[in-house]
Amino acid sequence: MGRENESVNLSLLRARNHMDRRYAEPLDVQQLAALAYMTRAHFIREFKRVFGETPYRYLQRRRVERAMFLLRHGEASVTDVCMAVGFSSLGTFSRTFSEIVGGSPSAYREWAARERLVAPTSFAMRWSRPTDAAR
Template sequence: MSRSTEDSHRRMLRARDAVDRRYAEPLDVPALARLAHVSPAHFIRTFRATFGETPNRYLQRRRIERAMFLLRTSDATVTDVCMRVGFSSLGTFSRVFSAVVGEAPSVYRRRGPLAPVPGCFAMAWLRPGVETAGSEKPGEPTAP
């Protein structure tokens, strides 16, 4: 790997780490591009080439991952969860959640608390947007 490619990846990682830390805050592409020391257009292209999805899609997915956890482990209302993970509109949150997870936040919550499994397995199993071969819905285990 060339030095410039390595530097580019490092800059993208810096921006992605900022999204992971500050997902609940208002984040936009120009601010993330400044963290990576590149123009917004270049940032979007390079982020997508590096991580396989746009910065906005990554931020939405990260927020939904956290919302999924909160819905199953806390008594916070759906509106509270929506605001805690960085959405400013309940309608947008519900639409994005349903598109990513495959069901409405209130329906997802009715599944009850998360099973006591190691966190690394739960995170991989429940990660939105990652389908396992043969599963009917993203995040659903396959039948033996």
């Protein structure tokens, strides 16, 4: 890997780490591109090349992963979970959750309650990680 590629990758990691830390906040691509010292269009292209999905899709998946945890381990309503992970619309949250996980948030909560995995947390996290069929 050349120095230029390494520099691009580090810039993209800076932006992705920002997304990981602030997933529940409103984030815009222009702000993330600025963190990576790139134009908006170049940032989107490079992010997809390096991470395999667009920044927007990555952020959605990150939010859904967090929602899955809250639904498994909390008693908050689906609406409260939706707002806690950064979605502003329950409809968008439910649609995105269903696309990524394969079922509604309520159905996932019921499944998780029935299937309490008795395994180390690292295995349970891997088994329950969403697979995005749309990719």
